[in-house]
Amino acid sequence: MTGIERIIFATIFIAAILFFLKNVFRLFAILCLGKWENRFDHLWLRLGNLIKYGFGQKRVVAKPFGINHFFIFWSFMTLTIVYVEFLIGGMFPKFNLRFLGDIPYGIILSVADVMSLVAIVAILIAVTRRTFFRKKSISANFEAYFIPSLIAILMVAYFVSNSCEASLGNLEFIKWQPVTASLAAYWNGTDPHTIHLISRSAWWIHAVVLLFFLNYLPYSKHLHILASLPNCFFKSDTLVSTVPLKQLKKGEDLGISKVVQFTWKDILDFMACTECGRCQDVCPVSQTGKVLNPKGIIHECKLNIFKNGDVIRASRPKDMLASAPLNAKMQIPLVNGSELSVDKEALWGCTTCGACMEACPVFIEHAPKIVQMRQHLVMEKSDFPHELITFFEASEQRFNPWGIAPTDRIKWAMDLKVPLLSDVKQAEYLFFTGCAGSFDSRARRSTNAFARILNQSGISWASLGNEEKCCGDSQRKLGNEYVFNKLAVDNIATFKKYGVKKIITQCPHCFNTLKNDYKQYGIELEVIHHTQLINTLIAEGKIKVKQSDDNKTVFHDSCYIGRYNRILDEPRDILKACNGHSPLEMAKNKTNSFCCGAGGGRMWMDELPGKRIYHERTLQALDTKASTIAVSCPYCMTMFEDGLKEEKNPGQVKVRDIAELVADTMIV
Amino acid sequence: MHVVVCVKMVPDTTQVSINPETNTLVRDGVPFITNPYDTNAVEEGIRFKDKYGAYVTVISMGPPSATAVLRKGLAIGADEGILLSDRVFGGADTLATSMVLAAAIVKIDKTRPVDIILCGKQTIDGDTAQVGPGIAQRMNISQLTLVNEVLSVDEVKKSIKVKRKLENYEEIVESVLPTMITVEREINTPRYPTVPGRFVAEDSVIQIWGNDVLKLNVQEIGLNGSPTKVSKIFAPVRDKGEIVMGEGEQQPKAITAIFDKLVEKSFLELK
Numbered sequence: 001m002t003g004i005e006r007i008i009f010a011t012i013f014i015a016a017i018l019f020f021l022k023n024v025f026r027l028f029a030i031l032c033l034g035k036w037e038n039r040f041d042h043l044w045l046r047l048g049n050l051i052k053y054g055f056g057q058k059r060v061v062a063k064p065f066g067i068n069h070f071f072i073f074w075s076f077m078t079l080t081i082v083y084v085e086f087l088i089g090g091m092f093p094k095f096n097l098r099f100l101g102d103i104p105y106g107i108i109l110s111v112a113d114v115m116s117l118v119a120i121v122a123i124l125i126a127v128t129r130r131t132f133f134r135k136k137s138i139s140a141n142f143e144a145y146f147i148p149s150l151i152a153i154l155m156v157a158y159f160v161s162n163s164c165e166a167s168l169g170n171l172e173f174i175k176w177q178p179v180t181a182s183l184a185a186y187w188n189g190t191d192p193h194t195i196h197l198i199s200r201s202a203w204w205i206h207a208v209v210l211l212f213f214l215n216y217l218p219y220s221k222h223l224h225i226l227a228s229l230p231n232c233f234f235k236s237d238t239l240v241s242t243v244p245l246k247q248l249k250k251g252e253d254l255g256i257s258k259v260v261q262f263t264w265k266d267i268l269d270f271m272a273c274t275e276c277g278r279c280q281d282v283c284p285v286s287q288t289g290k291v292l293n294p295k296g297i298i299h300e301c302k303l304n305i306f307k308n309g310d311v312i313r314a315s316r317p318k319d320m321l322a323s324a325p326l327n328a329k330m331q332i333p334l335v336n337g338s339e340l341s342v343d344k345e346a347l348w349g350c351t352t353c354g355a356c357m358e359a360c361p362v363f364i365e366h367a368p369k370i371v372q373m374r375q376h377l378v379m380e381k382s383d384f385p386h387e388l389i390t391f392f393e394a395s396e397q398r399f400n401p402w403g404i405a406p407t408d409r410i411k412w413a414m415d416l417k418v419p420l421l422s423d424v425k426q427a428e429y430l431f432f433t434g435c436a437g438s439f440d441s442r443a444r445r446s447t448n449a450f451a452r453i454l455n456q457s458g459i460s461w462a463s464l465g466n467e468e469k470c471c472g473d474s475q476r477k478l479g480n481e482y483v484f485n486k487l488a489v490d491n492i493a494t495f496k497k498y499g500v501k502k503i504i505t506q507c508p509h510c511f512n513t514l515k516n517d518y519k520q521y522g523i524e525l526e527v528i529h530h531t532q533l534i535n536t537l538i539a540e541g542k543i544k545v546k547q548s549d550d551n552k553t554v555f556h557d558s559c560y561i562g563r564y565n566r567i568l569d570e571p572r573d574i575l576k577a578c579n580g581h582s583p584l585e586m587a588k589n590k591t592n593s594f595c596c597g598a599g600g601g602r603m604w605m606d607e608l609p610g611k612r613i614y615h616e617r618t619l620q621a622l623d624t625k626a627s628t629i630a631v632s633c634p635y636c637m638t639m640f641e642d643g644l645k646e647e648k649n650p651g652q653v654k655v656r657d658i659a660e661l662v663a664d665t666m667i668v
Numbered sequence: 669m670h671v672v673v674c675v676k677m678v679p680d681t682t683q684v685s686i687n688p689e690t691n692t693l694v695r696d697g698v699p700f701i702t703n704p705y706d707t708n709a710v711e712e713g714i715r716f717k718d719k720y721g722a723y724v725t726v727i728s729m730g731p732p733s734a735t736a737v738l739r740k741g742l743a744i745g746a747d748e749g750i751l752l753s754d755r756v757f758g759g760a761d762t763l764a765t766s767m768v769l770a771a772a773i774v775k776i777d778k779t780r781p782v783d784i785i786l787c788g789k790q791t792i793d794g795d796t797a798q799v800g801p802g803i804a805q806r807m808n809i810s811q812l813t814l815v816n817e818v819l820s821v822d823e824v825k826k827s828i829k830v831k832r833k834l835e836n837y838e839e840i841v842e843s844v845l846p847t848m849i850t851v852e853r854e855i856n857t858p859r860y861p862t863v864p865g866r867f868v869a870e871d872s873v874i875q876i877w878g879n880d881v882l883k884l885n886v887q888e889i890g891l892n893g894s895p896t897k898v899s900k901i902f903a904p905v906r907d908k909g910e911i912v913m914g915e916g917e918q919q920p921k922a923i924t925a926i927f928d929k930l931v932e933k934s935f936l937e938l939k
Contacts (some may be wrong), residue, residue, distance in 0.1 A: 250867045379863040389860050397680070397701060405683040407697070668905050 005200075009090045009207060016211035023218040027226070027318075030267060030309040033324040037244075037263035039234040041615065046233050054232035059361040063278065065129060071122045072151070075115035076225075082112040083210060090207055103469025106176040111164075115175040117154045123148045123155075135297065137286075147222050149211050151321070157206035159183055164199030168192060218538035224274040228362040231272035234265055234489070235363035240354075240512065240564045243368045245520040246375070246481045253326075255375025255479060258325035259304045259334045262369065269364040270302035279356035279366065284595040284617075285349045289610035292349035294356040294366045301369070303340040307332050335373060347373050348385055348609055352477050352600030355558040360592055367600075374479030391604040396483050399490075400435040400539050401604060410465040412437060412444045416451050419462040421498045427462035429528075430500045432514065434507035435470045436634035442641065443634035446657035450506055450530055453663055457542040461504070467494050473509035476517065478601035488513075506530040506659065508560035508633045509599075515565070529561055531632050533663055535570040538577050545665040551581035553661075554626035556617070556640070557593035558633035566591070571632050571658055578665050584624040594620060598641035603635050618643025622653065629655045669722035669823065672773055673786045674803070675706040675741060677734040678793040686903045698798050702737040705788025711858040712818065713786050714745045720821060722783075723747050725776060729757055729768050735874045741747075742869035743861035750776070754878035759891030762794070766802025768889055771882045774807065784828070785848040789814060797850070804848035812843055816852040872934040 039046075042428035052058050057073060081097070088095045090159045098105045113129040127148050129138050158453045159180060164185035166174050174181050187195050217225055246254065252259055279294035286293045312324055312333045332340045333349065347370055354365045377383045378392075392401030410418070412433060421427065431454060472487035491514075495503075503525050505511040515527035537543045553575055561567045568590045575583045588594040589638070597613030607613075618640055621629045631637050642653040675678075683698045695759060702710075716722035726741035728734050730751040738749035752772050760768070773782055785807075787800035797813070804811035817831040819840065826845040831838050833852050879886070912929070914922025930936040 051934070243721050248863060382860045382862045384860075386857065389857065390862055397699065405680070407683050484868070 002407060006091055006093070008636075012208070012211065013087060013091060016215060016649035019216075020214050021369035021557035022214065024226070026310075026313075027218060027223075027271065029313055029320045030305060030323045031264045031271075033260045033305070033309050033312060034262050034264035034267045035323060037155075037265050039265050042237050043251075045237060046235075049235055050229060053235070053361075054229040057361070058115045059363075060359075065126075066124050068122045068129075070209055071118050072126070075119035075122070076366055078111050078115045078542065079119070081108055086208070087210070090203075091321065094145060106173055110178070113179045116158050117179045120152060120155045123152045135277060135281065139275065139277075143220055143222075147220065150209055150216070153209050154206060154213065157202045157209065161199050161202035161206060163187060164195045168195055168199070168460060178414065192612075193605075196568075197300060204216050221273070221275050223271050224362065227268055227271035227544065228274065231268050231362045231364070234268065236365055238516075239566065240516045241357065241365045241368050242516050242520070243371045243375075243476070243481075244308055246485075248482060248485060253376075254481070255377070256369075256372040256381040257334055257376040258324075258328065258330045258331075259301060260307055260328055262305075262372075264300070266365075266369060267305055269369075270298055270305055272362045273298045273302060273364055274362070275299060276361065277363065278359040279364075279490065281360045282355040282592065282594075284353060284355065284597060285608075287594075288613050288616055290345075290349050290608045291343055292346040297342050297346060297366065297370065298364055299641040300340060300342050304332055304334060304342075307340055328508075334375070341454075342373065344377070344383075345608065347377070348605070350600050350615070351559075351595045351597055351602045353595035354563050355559075355592070355595065358563055367422060371477055371479055374477075376479070378479040379482055384478070385605055387606055388601075388604060390481060391478075391601075392475070392480055393468055395472075395475050395480075395487070399487065400439055401470060401474060402435065403440040404439050406469075407466055409433075409438045409468060410463070411494075412439075412447050413451070413463075416448060417455060418451060418465075420465040421462045421500075422465060422467065424462050425498070428502060429462075429533075430495070430498070430503045431461050431463050432470060432471070432503050432505045432510055433463060434505060434510040434634070436638075437506055438468070440634060440638070443657075446637070446660050447506065449657065449663035450534075450659035453534060453537070453543060453659060454504075454664060456668060457537045459537075459542070464494060464498075469494075471507075471510040471513040472517075473513040474601040474604060475512070477599070478604075484517075488518055492518060492521055495523065495525070495546070497503040498609075500525070502526045502528065504528045504530055504533050506586040506634070506657070507634075508564075509559045509635065512560040512564050529565075529567055529570075529632070531561070531571040531658055532567060533575060534659065535574050538574060540664075543662070544667040545578050546667055547578065547580045548665060549581075550579040550628070551584070552625070552627040553579055553581075553583050553630050554586060554621050554624045554628070555583040555588055555630045556586070556596070556621060556636055558631065559593060559595050559599055560634050562593050563591045572632070574658055574662060577631055583630060584626050586620045586622065586624055596636040598639050603638070612643075614643045615646055618647060621645065627653055629653060630658055630661060631655060632658050669716060669720050669782050669784070669821075670782050671722045671724050671784045672712045672782050673706070673710050673724065673726045673741065673746070674769055674775060674799070675710060675726055675728045675788075675793050676738050677701070677728065677730050677737045678703045678791055679682045681792045686901060688903070690698060693860050700733070700736070702740055703788050703791045703793075703866065704756060705790060705792070705851065705853060706737075707740075707788075707858040708853055708855050709786040709788045710741045710744065710746065711856045712849075712851055713741075713784075714859070715818075715856065716784065716821075717745060717747075720823065723780065725754065725780075727769065727772055727776070729753070729760075729765060729772075732876070735876075738874050739869040739872065740861070742872050743865040744859050745865065749874040751876045752882070753876050754880075756879050756886050756890045759894060760823035760889060761894035761896035762796050762798035762802055762890075763895060766806055767893060768882065768884065769799065770803045770806035771884055772804065772877060775877075775882065781846075781877075783826070785809075785846070785847045787848065787850045789850045789852055793887060800848055800850040806859055807846075807848070810843045811816045811848045811850075812841060813850045814852055815849050816855050818849075818855075835878050906929050 057070045060069050085097050116462055130138055130144055135285050162180040163183035165171050166180050167187035217223055275295055277295055283294050312328055332338050335342050336344045350370045352367045354367060391401050394401055399406050433447055438441040469487050469490050472484035476484035503514055511527055511529045514525055555571055572583055594617050596617050629640050637655050644653055677700045679698050680701045683693045687694050696900045713724045717724050724746040725748045726738050726746045728738055732753055735751055742749050752768055755767050790797035801811050812830050814832045815830045816833040819829040821828050827842055829842045831840050911927050912922050931938055
């Protein structure tokens with residue numbers, strides 16, 4: 001390497017590093033624009049997540065092609081070491097890592113050698129995949145080929161340069177580099193001067209491509225190389241990412257209408273997205289041909305924060321790391337209005353089923369962002385699908401979505417003996433019936449069945465009767481924090497009045513809300529889903545069932561019980577106890593279950609254009625040839641019954657709540 | 669333009685029952701709401717504000733707790749709320765009520781001339797549909813009842829054209845302003861209040877006018893001024909039909925029972 005070469009390289013190198021640092025600083029400054037959120041707790045746990053999901057790529061390898069990514073990731077991790085040596089060596093030719101000791105250095109070189117080959121193979125597989133076996137959710141744009149090409153060029157240049165040097169006898173550690181050694185033979189018989197020239201050219205290509213790659217990252221979806229590891233570290237430490245409790249006060253933001261109202265972690269989410277499309281593949285809304293695409297929302301937010309963030313930064317060059325001012329003007333609106341904005345219809349499509357968050361390899365939290373954008377539309381603008389107005393008003397005035405008189409709530413009991421807390425004053429368990437279980441005529445039948453089980457079991461239980469109000473789940477998910485807050489505050493006051501500690505719910509929506517949302521009000525309740533209780537009652541012999549021989553029952557996991565709260569085995573165990581067989585399974589089950597379409601407040605809205613989600617799920621259930629669809633959620637029940645009606649299924653396949661199946665076979 | 673909207677606080681009638689022994693309304697724990705027709709009247713008032721920049725005043729006669737229904741109007745954009753509340757206004761029938769409301773509007777008119785008075789077609793507790801026309805009569809202005817669409821307003825000529833929904837037909841009528849309009853429910857869908865709107869409403873001061881302000885003859889208002897007296901409230905007795913049902917094994921039994929009934933009532937004849 002000549003002196004001039006070294007000077008030229010040093011200049012390019014320093015310029016590239018400075019430019020890279022400038023870019024990293026820009027990214028950091030953009031993160032700082034967001035609101036503060038504490039994600040620095042449980043650091044050991046976070047470190048574990050970083051190792052498991054970041055370095056271990058646990059969610060990435062959950063899909064077959066993820067293994068390919070795993071190899072690319074680890075080849076980069078290991079190659080980083082020799083690339084640092086390579087870059088410093090470009091300026092100081094005598095520099096190398098041999099000071100670590102011959103054996104460690106030899107190992108490093110051999111790993112780099114092998115991993116470079118692995119990377120080439122993995123890149124070829126990746127390119128083949130996106131050319132010939134491309135999923136719809138993966139885009140095959142310029143970037144999709146440009147980055148793999150850069151990586152391939154890097155690796156090839158590495159081998160060309162090294163093998164040339166090896167054939168010239170310049171590599172002392174060649175016995176550690178099997179791939180290079182075997183390639184070196186290729187140059188036998190070539191003029192040494194030519195080999196030298198080729199080697200130098202390859203070295204320069206490698207150097208320039210490497211430095212270019214470093215600086216191209218922040219401008220491409222390969223920004224995830226920088227952002228996804230921190231994103232795994234800062235991931236939500238709870239299974240369910242509940243929207244933060246809003247201060248409903250004058251002057252406070254009511255939801256999110258500007259991209260800078262997101263927190264820094266939300267913005268990190270945007271940066272961490274690789275557009276791998278796994279969220280889109282599992283989203284029931286995307287999969288039924290509707291506007292919503294979780295990947296699209298995150299991507300639009302990312303472009304939005306970059307565009308708006310740069311404008312804000314330019315307007316206050318001296319105050320680079322401060323959060324955005326409250327009155328910051330946005331050049332690009334967050335919702336509707338440009339290609340860098342989120343589509344409003346997409347926001348209303350979400351069922352908050354959480355499949356996207358379950359699938360995301362880097363733990364992007366989609367649903368709370370969608371809910372917070374809805375909050376702004378509902379609370380600040382009163383801008384929501386018109387059919388929701390009756391829902392909101394009924395919730396506020398009659399404390400239930402049906403708009404039926406609250407004094408009719410307890411009518412579900414009919415002639416059944418139902419102890420009321422107002423009479424008995426105290427009971428071990430409160431059975432929180434929920435609005436569907438109280439007012440929906442079909443769901444009332446399962447409420448009745450469950451009450452019969454409770455009575456048979458002999459445990460101490462009671463109902464709030466007409467004192468119960470809607471839990472507020474749909475209202476909250478639809479962004480109406482105002483009404484949710486009223487309902488939550490009232491219910492919590494009632495719980496406190498009677499000293500309620502343990503609550504049974506039959507509705508997964510009540511379950512999740514009482515368990516995870518009400519916690520934000522400082523009340524810790526032991527919330528039990530009826531499938532958990534029934535399972536325990538059977539196991540403890542408090543109720544006995546007459547086992548039948550039925551292997552034609554399929555179980556549908558409701559999102560809020562399964563994916564959100566991991567109650568997966570209990571309903572299956574109950575069905576096994578009743579039927580003598582484990583239930584049939586749909587292809588999409590347990591934590592990968594496919595939403596019925598009623599969550600996130602969609603229960604109260606008209607279907608959007610596209611296929612109907614409930615119909616899609618019903619077809620999936622019918623594919624198992626089941627004669628009974630067992631559910632553990634009143635909303636899912638409504639959806640399946642509607643789906644079956646569309647299939648013109650006059651009573652052949654039945655939808656039954658697990659409580660009904662148990663009550664039917666219970667030995668009284 | 670100045671629009672005055674009259675609203676009434678009513679018990680949520682779907683939740684009211686009648687005590688069969690005393691024949692009185694059971695109102696325990698029954699929430700009060702804005703009379704549904706009046707919510708449409710307020711919305712229509714706010715639409716005059718949106719379209720013509722009208723100033724919207726909402727007024728109500730009722731107990732002090734009726735400020736709640738005025739605040740609902742303020743939450744969606746009304747500019748001012750006035751509650752007419754006094755013990756001597758109590759026990760009023762539709763005649764005495766319209767007397768007080770008309771007097772209040774006349775008083776409002778002195779500081780800010782009133783162009784349009786909006787009322788709901790009727791209330792869900794009394795269902796008389798008399799108060800709106802009563803106000804118009806007392807103020808000696810025209811009345812446009814049962815309106816389901818406002819077609820146009822001519823601000824220069826001071827006139828309004830509306831569509832009225834009658835039993836078998838609709839009619840388009842025009843009137844000079846000021847006028848009194850009662851609205852049907854289908855005239856609009858009331859908007860949903862925003863949270864900042866609710867904050868504004870909570871902070872607003874609602875004026876309360878008693879008879880010391882209106883200075884009406886106590887013989888013409890309240891119970892004294894009401895020729896209508898309620899002598900008895902009762903739920904009409906209705907013979908309920910019988911529901912015959914049967915699924916599965918019970919089905920043949922149910923079908924037989926239905927045929928028996930049809931034969932018994934001689935709707936069918938078995939040969």
